[in-house]
Structure formats: C-alpha cells, structure tokens
Amino acid sequence: xxxxxxxxxxxRRRRRAAALxxxxxxxxxxxxxxxxxxxxxxxxxxxxxxxxxxDSSPAPTPxxxxxxxxxxxxxxATVSSTPEPPTLxxxxxxxxxxxxxxxAHPDDDIIFANPxxxxxxxxxxxxxxxxxxxxxxxxxxxxxxxxxxxxxxAYNDMRGVDGLWDTTEVVLRTGLHxxxxxxxxxxxxSVVFLRLPDGNITGAGFAATGYETLGRxxxxxxxxxxxxxxxxxxxxxxxxxxxxxxxxxxxxxxxxTHIPRGSAxxxxxxxxxxxxxxxxxxxxxxxPAVGPGIRYFVGxxxxxxxxxxxxxxxDAKVDTYRIYxxxxxxxxxxxxxxxxxxxxxxxxxxxxxxxxxxxxxxx
Numbered sequence: 001x002x003x004x005x006x007x008x009x010x011x012r013r014r015r016r017a018a019a020l021x022x023x024x025x026x027x028x029x030x031x032x033x034x035x036x037x038x039x040x041x042x043x044x045x046x047x048x049x050x051x052x053x054x055d056s057s058p059a060p061t062p063x064x065x066x067x068x069x070x071x072x073x074x075x076x077a078t079v080s081s082t083p084e085p086p087t088l089x090x091x092x093x094x095x096x097x098x099x100x101x102x103x104a105h106p107d108d109d110i111i112f113a114n115p116x117x118x119x120x121x122x123x124x125x126x127x128x129x130x131x132x133x134x135x136x137x138x139x140x141x142x143x144x145x146x147x148x149x150x151x152x153x154a155y156n157d158m159r160g161v162d163g164l165w166d167t168t169e170v171v172l173r174t175g176l177h178x179x180x181x182x183x184x185x186x187x188x189x190s191v192v193f194l195r196l197p198d199g200n201i202t203g204a205g206f207a208a209t210g211y212e213t214l215g216r217x218x219x220x221x222x223x224x225x226x227x228x229x230x231x232x233x234x235x236x237x238x239x240x241x242x243x244x245x246x247x248x249x250x251x252x253x254x255x256x257t258h259i260p261r262g263s264a265x266x267x268x269x270x271x272x273x274x275x276x277x278x279x280x281x282x283x284x285x286x287x288p289a290v291g292p293g294i295r296y297f298v299g300x301x302x303x304x305x306x307x308x309x310x311x312x313x314x315d316a317k318v319d320t321y322r323i324y325x326x327x328x329x330x331x332x333x334x335x336x337x338x339x340x341x342x343x344x345x346x347x348x349x350x351x352x353x354x355x356x357x358x359x360x361x362x363x
Contacts (some may be wrong), residue, residue: 009200011180089274090170091181091192091249093124096283100129100205100278102243104214104272105135105198107324107331110154111348112297114317115309118158120254126188128250129155133214134195134228137330138206139159141229148193150327152181157191158322176242177231192246201284203271229323239246247290254293255284256354259301264361269299275290285357295354303347310350318349 012270018135018340078117099120103109106160107127120127131151162342165181170192172178182190199213200206209228216235224233247255259265260277284292298305309317315336322339327330333339340346 001019006023007152009125018190023132024156036271067294078166083360088249089172090178090192091244092126092128092182093254094188094251096125097186098126098128098252099256100130100247101256102130102246102248102259102276103188103229104133104270105274106131106133106151106193107321107328108258108273108299109256110317110321110324111345112258112299112302112352113354114320114352114356115313116256116295118320118351121155121158121189126250127191128246128252130192130193130194130243130246132196132279133198133272134193136198136206136209136228138198139207140208143227143329144195146327146329148181150324151191152183153327153349154320154324155191156183157323159183159186159189161186164245172242172245173231174238174241174245176234177237178242180287194234194242195229195231196225196239197228199275201268201270201274213269213271214279218275218278240279240283243279247284247287252290252293255280255290256295256297257281259298260360261360262360262362263296263355264294264363265298265301265355269303273299281357291357295356297350298353298355298358300344300348302351302353303344305351305353307347307350308328309352321345321349 008144056187099117101109101113101117103113108131117127117129135147136144152165161183163186164184166184166325168180168182170180176194179193179195180190181193193223197205197209197212202327203213204214205211205213205216209226211224212225215227217225217234217239220236224235225239240337257280258273258277260281261271261274262278266274266277279292281296285294319341322333322335325339331342331345332343333345340349
C-alpha cells in the first residue's frame with residue numbers, strides 16, 4: 001500500500017472544494033435562466049394592446065390626367081348592398097328644372113326656339129343644348145369653329161355675362177365622341193357639339209364630306225358618318241343610343257327639338273331638321289319621364305304662319321341672333337333692321353311655334 005503524504009491529501013481536498021463551487025455556480029445560473037424565462041412569459045405585453053404607428057400626413061391628391069371624360073369604371077372593389085348607379089360621362093348635376101334641346105345646326109335654337117330658351121336661362125333653369133351636325137356647309141373646320149364661337153357669344157348674351165367657357169372632350173358609353181362647353185362659374189348652361197356632317201338644304205350633302213348625311217344614315221344608305229374635324233365614325237344605332245344616353249344623363253323636364261318627318265309641318269323644312277326631330281321622337285317620345293315634355297318647333301315652314309313675336313321679346317331675340325351672326329360669314333347682319341330684313345331669316349325670327357306630339361299631325 002502506497003503511503004499518501006499530507007500534502008497530497010490537502011491537494012485532493014482543494015480539488016473537491018473547487019468542483020463543488022463550480023457545480024453550485026452552474027446550478028445557480030441554470031435556476032436564474034429558468035426563472036427569467038418564466039418571468040418573461042408571464043410579464044411580456046399582450047400584442048393586441050400595442051398601438052401601431054399611423055402616418056398622419058395627408059394622402060396625395062390624385063392627378064387629373066386630361067379633360068376627357070369617359071365611361072365610369074365599375075367599382076368592383078366596393079362592397080355595397082345598394083350600390084349607387086355610375087354617373088354617365090356627359091351628365092351634369094342640376095338642382096333646378098332642366099331644359100334639354102337637340103338641334104341639327106348651330107343657330108337653329110336661337111332662330112326657332114327663342115324666346116323659350118332665353119326665358120329658361122332667365123328663370124335660372126339649367127339649359128343643355130346639343131348640336132348634332134357641325135353646320136359646316138362643306139366649308140371645313142374654320143367655318144365650323146366660327147359658328148360654334150358665335151353660339152357661345154349668343155348664350156353669353158342670353159345669360160347676361162360676357163365670360164369664358166371651359167371645354168371638355170366627352171366619350172359617351174356608346175363610344176360617340178362629343179365636345180361639351182360650359183361657361184366658367186355657371187354650370188347651369190352647357191352646349192354639346194357632335195359635329196356630324198351637314199346634309200345640305202337639298203339633303204344630298206357636300207363633296208367635302210363625301211356626300212354623307214344624317215338622312216342617309218337614318219335610312220340605312222350609309223353604315224356610318226365621319227365627324228367633321230376627325231374622330232371615330234358614328235353608326236345609326238350609336239347615334240340613336242347616344243341621344244338616349246344624353247337625355248338620361250341630363251334628366252330634362254322639357255325637351256326642345258325640330259318637327260320630325262311625317263308631320264304636316266315638315267314639308268319644306270331642312271332635311272337635317274326633320275331627321276333630328278325624328279331621331280328624338282323615335283328614341284324618347286315613349287319615355288314617360290321625357291316624352292310628355294317634348295316640344296317640336298316648326299322650322300322653315302314657320303314663315304307661312306302668322307307672326308307671333310314682337311316688342312321687347314322680338315328685340316331680345318334679334319339681338320341674340322345678331323351677336324351670333326358676327327361669327328357666321330354667310331348670314332352676318334349688322335343691326336336689328338338688317339337682321340329682320342334678311343330674306344327668310346327675318347320672317348323666321350318673328351315667329352316661334354312649338355308643337356306637342358298631338359299637334360304634329362303625323363300621317
């Protein structure tokens with residue numbers, strides 16, 4: 001047996017003590033770790049009670065890409081049990097009675113339908129006027145633009161305000177392109193130009209526009225019409241649907257237009273007048289919301305009826321017409337006497353004959 005010295009026994013005791021200290025230390029660390037984990041689990045905050053930072057800066061305003069108004073897209077992302085019907089592209093809100101008039105040429109309104117239109121403007125009603133043809137007379141864009149400018153001046157006279165107008169290019173749901181003008185600061189009034197080719201007083205059209213006419217379109221002799229100044233061709237069905245769409249968008253209580261084909265008052269009128277009257281009658285006369293308020297105004301044949309305008313009413317009508325003619329090189333007149341002395345026009349100005357459906361005497 002080996003003898004163990006005193007120093008060896010002391011060394012073994014020191015090693016055992018060191019091992020014991022190490023064991024105790026490790027145990028303490030483990031216990032502390034376990035306690036920390038339980039403490040974190042018990043004391044950590046509930047995620048649902050933590051507020052998410054919100055950016056309080058205002059959202060950017062969407063930029064307007066252009067002045068073109070087209071069909072309103074379906075709001076498929078919006079869930080609603082009673083969705084609002086989408087607004088039609090040409091629609092303009094009005095909190096008053098709306099008078100819609102549909103004419104063949106720029107100036108038909110102020111020749112045949114005044115003082116009805118000027119009275120509506122004076123009463124504060126909303127007045128929406130649509131011109132189906134460009135009234136170009138085969139003379140091209142310059143003459144068209146001059147006549148349209150004359151109409152804006154005439155409506156400024158009826159409004160009693162010499163102001164500027166804003167232009168909006170509108171694409172109807174039918175695909176038809178239209179130009180709408182509204183006076184700045186006065187949304188009660190607007191005029192819409194469709195610019196289809198003028199059919200000529202003979203109904204045969206003009207060489208400059210390929211002898212295309214509204215009458216030939218309505219009768220199916222041509223499939224489409226090309227707008228004066230450019231734009232997509234317009235079919236018969238498209239034109240009829242567009243008139244309906246405009247009336248739906250404007251919600252008129254009254255609608256003014258020409259005498260239609262087949263009426264006792266149609267012979268001798270401009271063919272474009274009769275076609276526009278027929279388009280309005282065919283598309284809208286049976287609409288219970290519009291039909292009762294339609295009035296058909298006698299055109300060229302009114303010269304054979306008794307004069308029924310005079311005094312201040314006639315003076316105001318002639319002055320509005322005179323202002324228009326300053327832009328129309330064909331019928332320009334310098335003053336009241338000259339306007340009333342113009343062949344045919346002077347007699348038309350002295351008259352205005354609206355007819356109801358029952359008074360048309362359709363054969």
